[in-house]
Amino acid sequence: MLKRDRKWGWLFVSPYILGLLMFFLVPVVTSFYYSFTEYNMISAPKWVGLKNYIDVFTEPDILEAYRNTFAFVIAYLPIEIFLSCVLAVALNQKMKSIALFRGIYFVPVVAPMVAVVAIWVMLYNPFGGIFNQFFGLFGMGPFKYVFSDKWYVIIICIAVLCIWKGVGSQAIYLLAALQGVSEDIYEAADIDGAGTVTRFFKITMPMLSPTIFYLVMTEMIGTFNSFEIFKMMTQEGADLPVIATYVYSAAFGTTAKIGIATAIGWVTFVIVGLLTIAQKKAEKRWVYYE
Amino acid sequence: MSNTSKKMRVVQYVIFILVAITMIAPFIYALAISLQGPGLAYKSPPVLFKPPFMWSNYTTILTKYDFVRYFGNTLLITAICMIGGVISNSMIGFGFAKYDSSKGINALFNIGLCTMYVPSVAMMIPMYVIWAKVGALDTYIPLTLAAYFGAISWIFLIRQNYKNLPNSFFEAAYIDGANPFYIWWKIYMPLIKPIIATVMLRIFMQEWNNLQAPLLYITTKSKYTVSLAMAAISGDAVGRPEIQMAGAVIMIIPVIIVYMFAQRQFIGGLAAGGDKG
Numbered sequence: 117m118l119k120r121d122r123k124w125g126w127l128f129v130s131p132y133i134l135g136l137l138m139f140f141l142v143p144v145v146t147s148f149y150y151s152f153t154e155y156n157m158i159s160a161p162k163w164v165g166l167k168n169y170i171d172v173f174t175e176p177d178i179l180e181a182y183r184n185t186f187a188f189v190i191a192y193l194p195i196e197i198f199l200s201c202v203l204a205v206a207l208n209q210k211m212k213s214i215a216l217f218r219g220i221y222f223v224p225v226v227a228p229m230v231a232v233v234a235i236w237v238m239l240y241n242p243f244g245g246i247f248n249q250f251f252g253l254f255g256m257g258p259f260k261y262v263f264s265d266k267w268y269v270i271i272i273c274i275a276v277l278c279i280w281k282g283v284g285s286q287a288i289y290l291l292a293a294l295q296g297v298s299e300d301i302y303e304a305a306d307i308d309g310a311g312t313v314t315r316f317f318k319i320t321m322p323m324l325s326p327t328i329f330y331l332v333m334t335e336m337i338g339t340f341n342s343f344e345i346f347k348m349m350t351q352e353g354a355d356l357p358v359i360a361t362y363v364y365s366a367a368f369g370t371t372a373k374i375g376i377a378t379a380i381g382w383v384t385f386v387i388v389g390l391l392t393i394a395q396k397k398a399e400k401r402w403v404y405y406e
Numbered sequence: 407m408s409n410t411s412k413k414m415r416v417v418q419y420v421i422f423i424l425v426a427i428t429m430i431a432p433f434i435y436a437l438a439i440s441l442q443g444p445g446l447a448y449k450s451p452p453v454l455f456k457p458p459f460m461w462s463n464y465t466t467i468l469t470k471y472d473f474v475r476y477f478g479n480t481l482l483i484t485a486i487c488m489i490g491g492v493i494s495n496s497m498i499g500f501g502f503a504k505y506d507s508s509k510g511i512n513a514l515f516n517i518g519l520c521t522m523y524v525p526s527v528a529m530m531i532p533m534y535v536i537w538a539k540v541g542a543l544d545t546y547i548p549l550t551l552a553a554y555f556g557a558i559s560w561i562f563l564i565r566q567n568y569k570n571l572p573n574s575f576f577e578a579a580y581i582d583g584a585n586p587f588y589i590w591w592k593i594y595m596p597l598i599k600p601i602i603a604t605v606m607l608r609i610f611m612q613e614w615n616n617l618q619a620p621l622l623y624i625t626t627k628s629k630y631t632v633s634l635a636m637a638a639i640s641g642d643a644v645g646r647p648e649i650q651m652a653g654a655v656i657m658i659i660p661v662i663i664v665y666m667f668a669q670r671q672f673i674g675g676l677a678a679g680g681d682k683g
Contacts, residue, residue, distance in 0.1 A: 122508045124586040128501025129511060131494050132518065135555025139533070140521055147532035157538065203425070206418065213422075219669055220426045223433070226665045226672070228615040230636040231654035235436045237640075238647055244448030246435065252450075284429070341526045344617045352640055360527050364622075367531045374531060381528030388525050 151379040157372045168379035178380065181362040184267060188358065189339050191268075192275040196335070197328055199279065200286035205320055207287065208294045218291075221284035229281075233348040236277050237262065262354040270356045274349060286331055293327040294320070322404040329403045333395060337388055359384055433658065440464070440651035447647040463652040471642065472628075473635060473653060480631040483549050484613040490553035491560065491609040492602055498556040499564030500590045504576060506569075515565075518558045526618075534622050548623045549616075553609070560605045567598045604671045607664065614661060632657050 151168055153161035172178050207218055224232065239246050240261035251257040261273045297320070305315050321328075343360035350361055357365075359380065366377040438454040439447050440463055446453045468474050502515045537548045571594060579589045595602070620634040630638070636653050665672060 121586070122505060122511075125501050125505025125508050125511050128505065128586075128590070129498050129514060131554065132498045132501075132556045132561070133514065135494075135552065136518070136521070139552050139555065140524075140529075143529055143532035143536060144524070146535065147528065150532065150535070157535065206421065217422050217426055219666075221429055222669075222672070223662065223665070224429055226611060226661050227433070227658050228633060228636075228661060230615070230617050230633045231436075231657045232432075234636065234640065234650055234654045235432050238439065238447065238651070239432060239435070241448060244450055246452065249450050249452065280428070280432075337523070337525060343527075343530075347617070347621070348637060351637060360530075363527055363531060367534065374535060377531040378528075381525070381531065384525050385528045389523065392523060 147378040147381060150374050151382050153375050155372075155374040157374060161375070164375065168375045169383070171376055172379050172383050177357065178362060178376075180267075181357045181359050184271065184356055185340060185358045187268065188271050188275060189336060191271050192278050192339070193332065193335055195275070196279045196282055196286060197331060200283045200290055200331075201321065201324060201328070202316075203283060203287040204290035204294055204324075205316065207291055218284075218288070221287065223284075224281045225285040227281070229344045230348060232277070232281060233345060233352065237349075237352045240273060262349055262352070262356075265355070267356060270349075270354050274345065274354075274356070278345065282335075286335075289331060290324055290327055293324050297323045325403040329395070329399055333392065336391060336395075340384055340388055433655075436651045436654050436658075439648055440655050442648045444646060444648060460648065463648050464656065467649055467652045467656065471635070471639065471649070471653070473632065473656065475628065476630050476632045476635045479629060480614060480633070483546055483631060484610055486546070486550045487553040487613045488606050488609050490550065491557070492606055494554050494556045495560040495564050495605060496595055496598075496602060497590065499561045500568055500594060502561065503565045503568035504573065504594075515561075518561065522558055530618070530622065537623065543623055544625050544629065545623075546629070549619050560608075564598065564601060564605065567601045568594060571597055600671065603668070607668050607671050610664065611661065 150161060152163060152165060154164050154167075155161035203221070207214055207221075240263070242248060242258055242260045242263055245261075247261065248258040251259065260269070262270050264270055264273075301319055301323075302315065305319055310318065340359060342358075343364065346356065346358045346361045347364065349356065363377045363380050366373045366380070435454070441455070441459040441461070442453065442463075443458070443460050502511065505511050506515075533548075537543055542548055575593050576586075576589055579593055580586070584592075615633060616631070617633045617637055620631045621637065624630060624634060636657055639650055639653055
């Protein structure tokens, strides 16, 4: 093979080096420094040592934001992954209309979150929203949904929205993986007399496990980052602080608390890192690679 | 076809249709509300698609609530990001794909992959402080400049596609005296057009739907994006859900149109990104 001039290679990637410096290294280093200071963006940062980190683990509001974030992951992720597996299996057949259905299931995925939240807040309206009218027909409710004063009710309602919005996208990933599964395995299972449910749990799920693993990882990090839905919901009146919205309001409150906001960022980074390592360890036990 | 498998088919279709209705119904509902007169949104039983249709809700949102301007702003930002994203990611991806014999360049790529694990929550505030220090708040610079320096997820996707193309084009053109820049732009880039289209579309979606960055950086109302205006409208148009839904509908329509014409690129790009793990 011809030896290529490395100088050209570095030239090609040079924008990325600049980008890493400006949009990654500088903010990472400065935020590490700020996390040990008290800084309101007006007067100079004042060194306070570990105070911000102690606050992160003791301040009830922050702990509540962490609890809500974790609870949301638990309420949302397993159900969404399960439903998208079912959907992917259902979509994995030779029917003419499949492309049409697949296209429709993807519409919520591409729709802007801001608009989607506006619509769902109407559906969830406690006074005459469609959901309450529907449950009212059976003599149930009225419920308060995202306006409830119980945090777990709000979490479930937001999780329902997110599952509705995301299931089409996860199903597409899984469908791509399914199409790589060989028919022979199913035929062998048929001969052994395995039923539909057995086939789903004993063959399909294990064959999909690498993709499921990938989705769990990205969705989990994504949930810690998800800002827009919670910000929009809070703005509409749902009382559910999560990490991302807490950080935002700490930095943009009446006095900016950059120190605490950056400390939460670092703690979250460590949590996500630990979860990633734990999942990688667990991967060896439950993910099946051909 | 046996009788039972025919029955299975029917059951399957029924389920498919029910799921499809669930996916579409909220949008139809929004459309119905957006065409109502005031005060009808929470009537029981619901008054949906009943004349007279108030098309004036749309003129109200576009002119009185200034959405025409916000559309223009959003299009401008989206276009700047798309141009930057396509050129930078393609160029950087080419470097990572065809100069991978260099240890340094490979190491840089791996560092880039690691940055994906840093949650954006951790980057949001320090980035804001930096833009505040250089005096770029309330401009479009914080919303667009980063697009010109590549984003690792797109670089990853594009690099993969360049890697699948043979090196022999490069070598042949190089011997003929073409410089590597020309080889990238004129020979390799046209060959990965489908994936470039995917990246363009995804950047379009990302920018069109983006709320976080405009919320952090834009304060002057005339500079708002559509998403920011939509987020603010529940405060501006209190008690006028039909106006709000008209806003939601016109925000969704461009996305749906782009999606309908480019469904393959979208879904293809998603599935291709799935090989990462």
